[in-house]
Amino acid sequence: MYSGRRSCAGDGLTRIMIYLIVANLVQKFDISLPPDTELPNTEPADMAAVLTSNDYKVRMTARK
Numbered sequence: 001m002y003s004g005r006r007s008c009a010g011d012g013l014t015r016i017m018i019y020l021i022v023a024n025l026v027q028k029f030d031i032s033l034p035p036d037t038e039l040p041n042t043e044p045a046d047m048a049a050v051l052t053s054n055d056y057k058v059r060m061t062a063r064k
């Protein structure tokens with residue numbers, strides 16, 4: 001996972017935060033593909049310190 005000798009001291013905290021953020025988003029929004037939009041390209045866009053995705057659009061509708 002790490003390319004260097006050391007690991008990230010914030011790894012555990014970051015995983016918990018990502019879990020909470022994603023859980024909150026899927027709980028509060030319906031997430032769908034906007035009309036006339038292609039599925040996102042899931043190939044990695046760039047790899048520096050972190051892996052980044054290509055740009056993509058989503059439609060987020062507040063759940064009732």
Ligand code: HEM
Nearest residue numbers: 002003004005006007008009010011013014015049050051
């Ligand atoms: C998405 C979020 C994060 C990413 C991608 C990330 C990534 C990294 C990477 C690549 C390293 C260097 C590891 C190496 O030397 O090979 C590192 C080190 C470190 N990170 Fe993070 N980090 C993140 C979040 C955090 C957070 C939230 C904290 C603190 C609350 C944190 C604290 C540290 C510290 C203190 C080090 C240095 C550890 C050492 O040298 O012993 N990081 N991080």
